[in-house]
Amino acid sequence: MLAVEHLFKRFGGFTAVSDVSFHVEQGEILGLIGPNGSGKSTIFNMLAGAFAPTAGSIRFEGRELAGLMPHRIVHMGIGRTFQIPRPFRRLSILENAALAGYYGQEHVTRTEAWEAAEEALEMVGLPTDPRAETSSLGAAGLKKLELAKALATKPRLLLADESLGGLDDSEMDQAADMLGKIRAEKGITVIWVEHIMGVLMRVVDRVMVLDHGEKISEGSPSEVANDPRVIEVYLGTDTIDTGAAADA
Amino acid sequence: MGRIDTRVWLIVIAAGLFVCLAYVPAIIREGDLGFAVSDVFLYEAMINGLLLGGVLALLSLGLNLIFGVVDVVWICYAEIVMLGMYGIYYLHSFYGVPLLIAMPAGILLTAIIGYAVHELVIRHLLDSAPINQLLATGGLLFFFQSVATLAFGIDFRNLGVSLGSFPLTEDIYISWSRLAAFIVAAACVAGLYLFLTRTFMGTAIRAISQDREIMTLMGAAQGRLYLISSAIGGGLAGLAACLLVLQYDVHPFVGLSFGPITFMICVLGGLGNMVGGFIAAFILSELIALGGYHFDLEWGYVFAFAFFIAMMFVRPEGIMGRRS
Numbered sequence: 398m399l400a401v402e403h404l405f406k407r408f409g410g411f412t413a414v415s416d417v418s419f420h421v422e423q424g425e426i427l428g429l430i431g432p433n434g435s436g437k438s439t440i441f442n443m444l445a446g447a448f449a450p451t452a453g454s455i456r457f458e459g460r461e462l463a464g465l466m467p468h469r470i471v472h473m474g475i476g477r478t479f480q481i482p483r484p485f486r487r488l489s490i491l492e493n494a495a496l497a498g499y500y501g502q503e504h505v506t507r508t509e510a511w512e513a514a515e516e517a518l519e520m521v522g523l524p525t526d527p528r529a530e531t532s533s534l535g536a537a538g539l540k541k542l543e544l545a546k547a548l549a550t551k552p553r554l555l556l557a558d559e560s561l562g563g564l565d566d567s568e569m570d571q572a573a574d575m576l577g578k579i580r581a582e583k584g585i586t587v588i589w590v591e592h593i594m595g596v597l598m599r600v601v602d603r604v605m606v607l608d609h610g611e612k613i614s615e616g617s618p619s620e621v622a623n624d625p626r627v628i629e630v631y632l633g634t635d636t637i638d639t640g641a642a643a644d645a
Numbered sequence: 646m647g648r649i650d651t652r653v654w655l656i657v658i659a660a661g662l663f664v665c666l667a668y669v670p671a672i673i674r675e676g677d678l679g680f681a682v683s684d685v686f687l688y689e690a691m692i693n694g695l696l697l698g699g700v701l702a703l704l705s706l707g708l709n710l711i712f713g714v715v716d717v718v719w720i721c722y723a724e725i726v727m728l729g730m731y732g733i734y735y736l737h738s739f740y741g742v743p744l745l746i747a748m749p750a751g752i753l754l755t756a757i758i759g760y761a762v763h764e765l766v767i768r769h770l771l772d773s774a775p776i777n778q779l780l781a782t783g784g785l786l787f788f789f790q791s792v793a794t795l796a797f798g799i800d801f802r803n804l805g806v807s808l809g810s811f812p813l814t815e816d817i818y819i820s821w822s823r824l825a826a827f828i829v830a831a832a833c834v835a836g837l838y839l840f841l842t843r844t845f846m847g848t849a850i851r852a853i854s855q856d857r858e859i860m861t862l863m864g865a866a867q868g869r870l871y872l873i874s875s876a877i878g879g880g881l882a883g884l885a886a887c888l889l890v891l892q893y894d895v896h897p898f899v900g901l902s903f904g905p906i907t908f909m910i911c912v913l914g915g916l917g918n919m920v921g922g923f924i925a926a927f928i929l930s931e932l933i934a935l936g937g938y939h940f941d942l943e944w945g946y947v948f949a950f951a952f953f954i955a956m957m958f959v960r961p962e963g964i965m966g967r968r969s
Binding site: 467487495 | 848851852855859860862863
């Protein structure tokens with residue numbers, strides 16, 4: 398479904414992503430992990446169109462994405478969430494999702510956008526009541542709204558950026574289950590970028606690990622967790638929850 | 646909650662000031678509370694203030710809409726009203742077009758001017774420093790004034806249509822044109838509110854006024870929303886022109902008599918905040934009306950400006966504005 402080949406991104410003299418290639422199959426959940434500064438967010442931003450790659454190709458269903466505007470990429474069927482939720486706070490929850498649905502699809506009527514918004518909100522468990530205020534949402538609610546906004550664009554591939562940041566343990570479990578449910582019920586393929594390994598390993602089919610802009614490991618969660626290079630990278634940094642490696 | 650409490654206090658203080666300004670001068674003058682309370686001319690002044698507030702609210706609404714969406718203050722906004730007034734005047738007095746046709750034509754004219762101002766001037770300055778945008782719209786103010794002077798001369802022109810007045814009570818007479826202006830303005834405020842809250846386009850306009858960066862990332866046709874807002878803002882100026890042309894003479898500098906007060910209203914209410922502007926319009930119009938009744942008309946403006954300056958110290962972000 399998605400084929401990334403020899404992707405490079407340089408910022409001035411700094412190479413953030415160096416020769417990364419990977420592919421994603423229809424219906425799978427790929428986890429993309431790595432410590433801070435490993436290049437995972439840069440890859441995410443290139444997939445979403447926020448940055449143009451310095452070199453390499455990104456092909457989605459056979460069509461080249463590199464260099465397209467972010468909203469064109471959304472129109473092609475790739476939805477994204479933002480790491481730091483930034484909704485329109487003085488609009489209702491439903492209005493937020495409906496705008497995302499309207500602008501995130503081509504040839505969509507306003508009625509279809511409202512329907513897509515309601516469906517997406519139901520999926521993530523947020524109120525579809527038009528009076529429900531966005532300002533009433535907490536951290537977990539805002540993350541759900543991010544997800545609903547991405548789903549309202551009717552994506553075939555969902556890019557989830559650090560969906561767990563700022564959540565407590567039970568909320569993390571819920572968020573992880575949500576991505577699994579989205580794949581199961583809607584058949585949406587997911588690329589999940591995360592800093593924390595823990596909960597992610599439970600849900601993903603395959604994991605790719607990055608360090609210093611290079612891919613250092615790829616495989617099933619258990620393979621990756623036992624990969625000496627991954628252990629080295631994760632034990633070498635002190636901010637990472639390594640409990641997951643032991644769990645898996 | 647702290648912010649809402651402040652707003653409530655401000656409204657209470659404004660109401661207190663209003664009562665003081667209404668009655669204290671009369672009590673001092675007459676030495677008698679009873680007379681002040683039963684002073685019919687005072688009530689007439691209050692009602693006229695209320696009616697003036699409607700038109701001022703309409704003017705500030707258009708300016709706030711454009712500012713909220715495009716983030717540019719149209720210094721020349723009142724001059725668009727002036728052009729609309731000329732349009733209606735010429736259509737009616739020169740070409741004999743009935744008022745009921747001339748007025749919609751005037752609204753259409755100003756909507757086109759609003760569209761053109763955005764398309765020809767503002768659009769090219771969206772990424773410029775705010776001071777350049779202000780200078781450009783300020784330049785347009787002089788441009789419009791000069792064009793009007795060249796085209797129409799400096800004569801004061803009167804539509805010559807009087808709707809007359811009617812007695813509200815035995816002693817209080819209300820001018821029909823002022824009442825009509827108030828009702829139309831109020832209806833228009835309500836209509837715009839419904840448009841902004843109940844339609845998709847309105848939702849998009851509210852969204853872009855909150856976060857233009859995200860709307861652009863979402864692929865919203867930003868330029869189109871800007872043009873629509875500018876045209877609606879221009880149309881509101883035309884509607885104000887319809888209401889004002891019935892009450893005032895037209896001349897090239899007529900915009901100066903309500904341009905500054907419109908800005909004060911918008912700033913007092915919180916720039917870009919339509920509800921705040923609506924409230925501020927009535928506060929200032931009552932200050933003008935009551936000050937004008939007790940002293941001279943000019944004193945009314947002195948009170949209004951003094952209140953405005955004091956408020957800028959107390960609450961620089963405006964009545965309903967958010968602290969940034």
